[in-house]
Each structure stands twice: as structure tokens, then as C-alpha cells.
Amino acid sequence: MTITMYGIKNCDTIKKARAWLEERGIAYVFHDYKVAGVDQRWLADRCAEFGWEAVLNRAGTTFRKLPEADKGDLNAAKAVSLMAGQPSMIKRPILDLGETRVIGFRPELYENTFAAKH
DSSP, X not given: OOOEEEEOTTOHHHHHHHHHHHHTTOXXXXXXXXXXXXXXXXXXXXXXXXXXXXXXXXXXXXXXXXXXXXXXXXXXXXXXXXXXXOGGGBOSOEEEOSSOEEESOOHHHHHHHHHHHO
């Protein structure tokens, strides 16, 4: 099983999640949205899986700097389009374990996720 972490290399949360995996010797592939881009179909699938509200990072500066017209009347299609155009608006990290995925990083979330895998 290949584990893939999706995010942005310079993100503090990504750094914490990567350190957590590395400290435990868990191998993973890192997909950097800024380098490799983001597939709109993949993004739409994650929004269907988690709900677009969970995938869209409204707390980040990229979202907060959007014009009010872009922030208004949000729905799944509009959110996917915004995130595809500006991947910094995607909640980080999204960890793909093959059959399951988790979004965000909290040590207890990862502990529970990996405990369930073994």
C-alpha cells in the first residue's frame, strides 16, 4: 500500500504531519499542489467524500483575500473551481491510505488511523 500525502511543502501543518510519519518510520509519497498541481476530478471526489465545506480552507489567507463576490454563494462546484485555481485553499494535509483518507492533521487522528491499520 502506498500512502500519499497531499499538501504544500512550506505549510506548517504539513511539516508537522510529515514529521509525525517520519518519526514512526511510515513511508509515504508527497504530492505538492504547488509543484504537481491538483486534478479537478480528484478534488471533486474529495469534496464528495468529505463535503466541500471540510475541504475548503476558509481560515487561510488565500481565501480571506478573495473578493467578496468569490466568497459569496459558495457551493460544491464553485468551491472546487476556486481550490483548483488556488490550491492554497485546500485543507491540508489530505492523507490517502488507499481504501481510506483523512483530512487535516492532529496527532490523535493519525494515531487512531494507523492503529486501525495494524
